[in-house]
Amino acid sequence: DAKTTQPTSMDCAEGRAANLPCNHSTISGNEYVYWYRQIHSQGPQYIIHGLKNNETNEMASLIITEDRKSSTLILPHATLRDTAVYYCIVFGSGNTGKLIFGQGTTLQVKP
Amino acid sequence: EAGVAQSPRYKIIEKRQSVAFWCNPISGHATLYWYQQILGQGPKLLIQFQNNGVVDDSQLPKDRFSAERLKGVDSTLKIQPAKLEDSAVYLCASSVSFDRYEQFFGPGTRLTVL
Numbered sequence: 037d038a039k040t041t042q043p044t045s046m047d048c049a050e051g052r053a054a055n056l057p058c059n060h061s062t063i064s065g066n067e068y069v070y071w072y073r074q075i076h077s078q079g080p081q082y083i084i085h086g087l088k089n090n091e092t093n094e095m096a097s098l099i100i101t102e103d104r105k106s107s108t109l110i111l112p113h114a115t116l117r118d119t120a121v122y123y124c125i126v127f128g129s130g131n132t133g134k135l136i137f138g139q140g141t142t143l144q145v146k147p
Numbered sequence: 148e149a150g151v152a153q154s155p156r157y158k159i160i161e162k163r164q165s166v167a168f169w170c171n172p173i174s175g176h177a178t179l180y181w182y183q184q185i186l187g188q189g190p191k192l193l194i195q196f197q198n199n200g201v202v203d204d205s206q207l208p209k210d211r212f213s214a215e216r217l218k219g220v221d222s223t224l225k226i227q228p229a230k231l232e233d234s235a236v237y238l239c240a241s242s243v244s245f246d247r248y249e250q251f252f253g254p255g256t257r258l259t260v261l
Contacts, residue, residue, distance in 0.1 A: 080238070081188065082249045121189075
């Protein structure tokens with residue numbers, strides 16, 4: 037079973053920041069938070085991951101709370117192409133590589 | 148850099164028929180995964196290979212599904228005989244190794260079983 041809880045759906049206006057929350061209250065000390073997204077009719081795409089510090093790359097920023105029980109993925113300037121299902125996944129260093137996907141959050145970016 | 152290739156992209160078969168899917172991972176990636184994604188759900192891992200050895204096949208219905216990765220590169224996933232509930236998208240992914248967690252996914256094969 038997925039170790040994360042995400043809202044089923046969210047809307048965002050084009051050009052505005054999209055903030056996608058994720059709860060992972062049972063996360064262990066050696067487990068990372070990973071984010072993937074899946075655009076319609078495509079395979080999932082890696083976005084970003086983090087352990088305890090905030091992370092930023094060319095796609096997004098990841099903010100992890102100090103107690104590590106929740107995190108927020110931020111798309112700073114959402115475009116219509118960011119419309120997708122976003123998956124938050126908890127992943128341990130002892131894991132063999134298996135990603136356990138939940139239902140994810142369907143983000144609809146509107147003009 | 149070429150991505151993960153899969154074929155065919157679409158397949159329609161009747162129940163009890165057999166079907167095979169092919170995956171070519173990114174060059175140099177040691178780990179290969181097959182996922183099943185039923186409509187409206189997230190992908191579910193079926194089998195994971197490290198080079199040509201199986202790491203995890205705990206969720207593979209072994210009475211009808213089989214997979215191989217000859218020479219540690221390309222892989223095929225076979226279903227024989229297919230059931231209606233096998234209708235899904237079959238996704239192949241690869242990563243540099245099992246402890247490098249960024250997985251690269253192919254476009255998937257959409258299977259419809261009638």
